[in-house]
Amino acid sequence: MSATGAGRRRSPVTWAKRGGLSSVVFALPVLVVFGVFSWWPIVRSVVMSFQKTNLVGSPRWVGWHNFVFVLTDPDLPTAIRNTLYFALLALVIGYPVPLVTAVLISSVRRYKGLYSVLAYLPVVVPPVVAVLLWKFFYDGSAQGVFNTILRWVGLGPYSWLSSPSLAMPSLVIEATWAAAGGTVIIYLAALIGVPDELYDAAEVDGAGIWQRVWHVTMPQLRGVLLITFILQIIGTVQVFLEPYLFTDGGPANATLTILLMIYNYAFARSLGGNYGAATALSVMLAAFLAVLSLVYFKLTSRWSKS
Amino acid sequence: MKYSRTTLAFAIVGVLALSGTLVACSSGDKNNNSGSSTTLDPNTKVTLNVVGLLPGSKPEAQQALADLVTQFQTANPNITVKTHDYEWKATTFAADLAGGTLPTVFEIPFTDAKTLIANQQISDMQAYLSQLSYASSFNKNLLQYGQGDNGDVYAIPAKSVYAIGLHYNRDLFTQAGLDPSKPPTTWDEVRADAKAIATKTGQAGFAQMSQDATGGWQLTVDTYARGGRMEDGKKATLTNDATKAALQFLKDLRWTDNSMGANFSYDWSGINQAFAAGKIGMYTSGQDVYTSLVQTNNINPKSYGLTMIPLSGGDSGVLGGGTMAAVSSKATNNEKAAAVKWIDFYYLSKYTNQAAAVKNAQTQVASKQPVGTPELPIFSQAQYQQYEDWIKPYVNVPLDQMTTFTSNVFSAKLVNEPAVATQDVYKSLDPVVQAVLTNKDANIDQLLSDANSKAQRAIDSAG
Amino acid sequence: MTFPPTSGGSGRATAGRAATDVATPAVERLPGAAPTSSAAGLPLPIRKRRASQFDGGRGYVSEQEWRSRGVSTTMKTLHLILLVLLVVVGVGPMLLLAKFAVTPTQDIIRSPLAVFPHGMRWQNISEAWNDVQISRYFLNTIWLAAGSWFVQVLVATTGGYVLSVLRPAWGRIVNGLVIATLFVPSVVLLVPLYLTILNPPVVGTSLINSFFAVWLPSGASAFNVVLVTRFFDSLPREVFEAAKVDGASSYRLFWSVVLPMSKPILGVVSVFATIASWKDFLWPMLVLKDPSKQPLSVRLPAIASQTDLGVFLASLAISTLIPVVFFLIFQRLFLSGAGLGGAVKG
Secondary structure, X not given: OOOOOOOOOOOHHHHHHOOHHHHHHHHHHHHHHHHHHHHHHHHHHHHHOOEEOOOOOOOEEOOOHHHHHHHOOOOHHHHHHHHHHHHHHHHHHHOHHXXXXXXXXXXXXXXXXXXXXXXXXXXXXXXXXXXXXXXXXXXXXXXXXXXXXXXXXXXXXXXXXXXXXXXHHHHHHHHHHHHHHHHHHHHHHHHHOOOHHHHHHHHHOOOOHHHHHHHHHHHHHHHHHHHHHHHHHHHHHOOOHHHHHHHOOOOOOOOOOHXXXXXXXXXXXXOOOOHHHHHHHHHHHHHHHHHHHHHHHHHHHHHHHO | OOOOHHHHHHXXXXXXXXXXXXXXXXXXXXXXXXXXXXXXXXXXXXXXXXXXXXXXXXXXXXXXXXXXXXXXXXXXXXXXXXXXXXXXXXXXXHHHHHOOOOOOEEEEEHHHHHHHHHOOOEOOOHHHHOOOOOHHHOOHHHHHHHEOOOOOEXXXXXXXXXXXXXXXXXXXXXXXXXXXXXXXXXXXXHHHHHHHXXXXXXXXXXXXOOOOOHHHHHHHHHHHHOOOOOEEOOEEOOOOHHHHHHHHHHHHHHHHOOOOOOOOXXXXXXXXXXXXXXXXXXXXXXXXXXXHHHHHHOOOHHHEEEEEOOOOOOOOOEEEEEEEEEEEOOOOHHHHHHHHHHHHHHHHHHHHOHHHHHHHHHHHHHOOOOOXXXXXXXXXXXXXXXXXXXXXXXXOOOHHHOHHHHOOHHHOOEEEOOOOOHHHHHHHHHHHHHHHHHOOOOOHHHHHHHHHHHHHHHHHHOO | OOOOOOOOOOHHHHHHHHHHHHHHHHHHOOOOOXXXXXXXXXEOOOOOOOOOOOOOXXXXXXXXXXXXXXXXXXXXXXXXXXXXXXXXXXXXXXXXXXXXXXXXXXXXXXXXXXXXXXXXXXXXXXXHHHOOOHHHHHHHHHHHXXXXXXXXXXXXXXXXXXXXXXXXXXXXXXXXXXXXXXXXOOHHHHHHHHHHHHOOOOOOOOOOOOOHHHHHXXXXXXXXXXXXXXXXXXXXXXXXXXXXXXXXXXXXXXXXXXXHHOHHHHHHHHHXXXXXXXXXXXXXHHHOOOHHHOOHHHHHXXXXXXXXXXXXXXXXXXXXXXXXXXXXXXXXXXXXXHHHHHHHHO
């Protein structure tokens, strides 16, 4: 803990004695790990997007070639469309559900713990296990688990993962199941912080329960809601596991997402990955998300202030 | 907290330089090419990493392999062999190659060899190969896959030389009222039989692979069988009539007859598993799949049948392929010398040496592994027939259930897989097959034309 | 009717306030202790049993309304419906998995929802454990989690110590660089990190198939560093001053003063690290190519088409058991971390 004066040179011994050396020693893990496995790869990613790398010779500079290659890939519009579709579906299905659940659980008086545990349980299941299990549930034959259940209410067997129109919604349903619990807990934690006086005052003013929820609880949650909204968008835009394990981008590219394209460029080509294209696409995606976040925060901060 | 600008500058430079130098000190190539002889000194110890069985193979199969390794090591006390489970998949091979996690001796399909040679990823084995007595007896058509521009042999034809066959479940045939000894010989008969199986047994009458480039592979099979081709030199010709007819066939079976079951995302091992479990009546795949069905999927031998794939139209042929053994370009000369001995022992000697053939067969039988699964000859047809005579006493696969195949395959016209960017062409066709099987209103012409542009793109960038 | 306006400030400030409110109770309260007062300083209802950590405040329903029949019945019905839904939707799939784990394959295929028409098949489990060798992949998963945990705790505590306590001149830059990585999506790292593992600096040989390829990169978690730094920031400086006056060196201060005080945050970081490691799929799949080194998450999809269905589902069940049991035992830690994490992200 040292405050240094401006521009004064000290001898190495003084520096070490004053704690300079110990700072460096303690900082070594962070610096080395971040340097080698985070900062340098980020820089390298941008560099590689302008190169052609094939692991045998040394990389060649190819200017914008990779970006052009990616942008003219006939599968790219499909991937973008599917990714946005997934994000949208996840918002519609997966954004309100945790909120409603959390608000309801917060009014439970005795067994809140039980409800929280039940809600969070799917989050604890390893994602790979969840996907493989649901893949079995989604079996398209008449004896598939979901088809059997739907048969009880007279709904005919669906092809789920083999249907280009049902595949993406199937993925979203499982993804929501697996992730909603985490968001419920976040909201529950935020709900503790709603001051009692606000509810008291609202009651005094004659507001009923529903009005209290709408005019007190929701505005209090606004901050957290805004954050989870953008976090969900950023997260769903990068979805990889579900499209990869459920359908490998199929059927007929109906579940091909941007992350899956990046993976395919780099790791799924039989005779050598196109690392330039993979990094070019990831750089473009990262830039898009950065711009999106900036715009979002600008907009929402203005909105909150008004 | 104030800080001097100098310190700041040093800090930034320091961090970046630290990371930069750490990366700049990249690993040198540790290729140790000591020794210039091509024969292995019996006193030099070598450890050789080789490809073993498919992951998930039964313990008995692993035991048979272990026995073979012991035999080899006894005959070559200076060589230690380590086997590694391996399944070749178009989508993981490149990563394995790049990651250097492939064993020194590994297996590749015929179609990949030339690209690996061009990328300098496999070793020139000509000098070592010449030590083998049968080096000049290889089937020239197979050998050319693994030859470089200079005519040297890099990859050696090793195993699973196959033609595509139509595999069928005899039990399902019987249950559907069909005669299992009279499998279909035309595509119309396939359609009719599939319908019968689906209606009378509830299982899929016919199934087709569609994932991981196998969709394109099998569609190419269907195309060849109807007289079409996928490439013309460096031009993609996916939009030919034979492919359209093949897709229309699938469409009819799927949507009009509903005889293809409910699962349309099979890859090579998935369809094997479903077939062995009795869920599929017929499907096309390499003729030697039976070995895998026994070793990995617990098939009931009595239910297995193999026949020729129906051919229609002039210029129709049966897709043929196979597996080569290659040695990593990073191998030392000692490893290459040891590799050639292993390749000889494990893959090839049984076809040319009676004692080796018998020993191999006995070892397999001792662990209840299939002996006698039909293959295509690596050397000459005469040699192959002699091999069959040698192992006749040990054959334990139901050859009499495969006669319609074995008696016709040698006279069939064999067609090689597309030569340029093979797996990429196949991958571009996967969505087409998936679309036809999952979307009632799939527009075959549109899909093929899109796939054609993708395939052309891949062919162009393969250079 | 007008209601009191919400407290001013941007949305983020509100979230920040909620975060502080949440952060303090979660950090100060040891698991299991009964809450005596909330952060807002209002008395909580005194409970005789252990209360949930999410209890606090009076909520939007008043005591009076709970006593009225109409409100009480409506709320209780809603709660009951929610409970049933949570059980069916949340726990249902797992109960089904447990059932499948001991059901013969043919029954699973033909009548999945019937209750053991042909009896149970316990061999599924023993076959999964032995033949499919789930035990080995399980061990791999644990090894990977342990190593990742260690690296993450090491990096986060030492990094947080430097940034928060030692505060050298260049600390600001490092802090900035670390936080900057929070805004970079991990996909950007995928390819170059893979190439770095193929060809790591200094070491010379590829790290593919080595557990280090998973352990080391896991340490580069800005989230952990931020979490720990913030926590250290909240520790009272007087304790440090006192120790320094007593002549403690930086190392002594770290080991004997700061670390012991950090147990709560270490608990949270540990939970995150372990969960993240258990869930990890893409990265281990890329760098651990040798099947004998792979964790469960990578191995299970690979063997799906080579394994009998009943045995496969038993394998899935075994893989789920440990995290679930872990969670049920350490609920408070998990849930406080989950809530805290979300709030801190704001």
